Amino acid sequence: MNIKSVAQLRALLFEMETTLGLVDLSPNERDVLYAINEVCTGTPKAARSEAIRSHPLAASIPQATYHRALKSLVQRGMISHAPDTRAGHYVLTADLRP
Amino acid sequence: MRDAMRFTAFHFAMVSTLILLAFALCEGLQGVREVILPHLTSRIHAIFVPFGAMVLLTWVYGWAAMPLMLPASVLAVGVIVGPAGLNWTLLGVLAAKVAAVPVSFDLFRRSGLDVRGEGQAAHWRVLMAVGLVAALIGNVPRVMAGPCCDGFSFGERLATYVTVTAADIGGLMLVLLGAMALFRALRQG
Numbered sequence: 001m002n003i004k005s006v007a008q009l010r011a012l013l014f015e016m017e018t019t020l021g022l023v024d025l026s027p028n029e030r031d032v033l034y035a036i037n038e039v040c041t042g043t044p045k046a047a048r049s050e051a052i053r054s055h056p057l058a059a060s061i062p063q064a065t066y067h068r069a070l071k072s073l074v075q076r077g078m079i080s081h082a083p084d085t086r087a088g089h090y091v092l093t094a095d096l097r098p
Numbered sequence: 099m100r101d102a103m104r105f106t107a108f109h110f111a112m113v114s115t116l117i118l119l120a121f122a123l124c125e126g127l128q129g130v131r132e133v134i135l136p137h138l139t140s141r142i143h144a145i146f147v148p149f150g151a152m153v154l155l156t157w158v159y160g161w162a163a164m165p166l167m168l169p170a171s172v173l174a175v176g177v178i179v180g181p182a183g184l185n186w187t188l189l190g191v192l193a194a195k196v197a198a199v200p201v202s203f204d205l206f207r208r209s210g211l212d213v214r215g216e217g218q219a220a221h222w223r224v225l226m227a228v229g230l231v232a233a234l235i236g237n238v239p240r241v242m243a244g245p246c247c248d249g250f251s252f253g254e255r256l257a258t259y260v261t262v263t264a265a266d267i268g269g270l271m272l273v274l275l276g277a278m279a280l281f282r283a284l285r286q287g
Binding site for chain 1: 277
């Protein structure tokens with residue numbers, strides 16, 4: 001068991017919450033998540049912080065709001081900090097559906 | 099070496115505690131059922147919480163979950179049935195039930211749906227499907243050879259099979275909902 005397993009478990013449970021209609025992402029959280037999904041590359045899918053920030057969906061979000069949205073997505077388990085890489089990389093832990 | 103042993107001991111203790119708590123909760127629910135519906139004398143649980151715990155723990159640990167879960171499961175069953183009731187047949191049925199869970203995960207992985215991996219397969223509905231297959235596999239030895247069905251006709255065994263499989267799925271759903279509520283509370287707290 002490692003942090004990635006726990007993050008994946010949280011993502012799975014969050015998916016369940018969403019299916020049951022118990023949670024909604026804010027518009028900014030949704031935009032940041034979509035931006036991450038768009039710029040992710042490789043296996044596992046990872047995205048650099050600068051690439052996320054410069055994506056059109058995230059570029060217009062105020063700085064503090066952007067970082068709050070990023071933190072919220074990490075707490076929800078939908079993304080996690082990429083292991084064994086430089087700081088500022090994020091990994092998607094669940095596939096997205098609009 | 100010492101760190102590795104401590105690491106293993108920690109995970110063994112944690113998994114054992116969760117399995118024992120699941121069995122305790124299950125027995126508690128059974129007690130409530132006996133009070134509310136005293137005319138139902140069957141010892142078969144309506145919701146088998148330990149199965150849900152086994153599926154979630156196997157999701158986390160993979161095949162390593164089996165040696166972690168089995169001792170606590172044997173202990174719990176031994177407390178429930180008493181030392182006289184704990185025989186090799188019962189132990190075999192229990193081992194088969196525990197083993198059925200990682201087998202099911204493996205079957206799904208080999209068919210392209212790796213629930214423990216990343217991507218679309220890491221979805222709670224697929225996890226429920228894995229649980230269903232695990233229950234279908236694991237309950238065959240139980241109804242064919244387990245003490246619950248001694249002297250049963252084929253029709254009675256079939257009815258029991260459906261009942262215990264439904265109880266397993268109920269247990270899995272309850273555990274998932276409980277875990278979801280826990281993470282939700284931690285997030286909002």
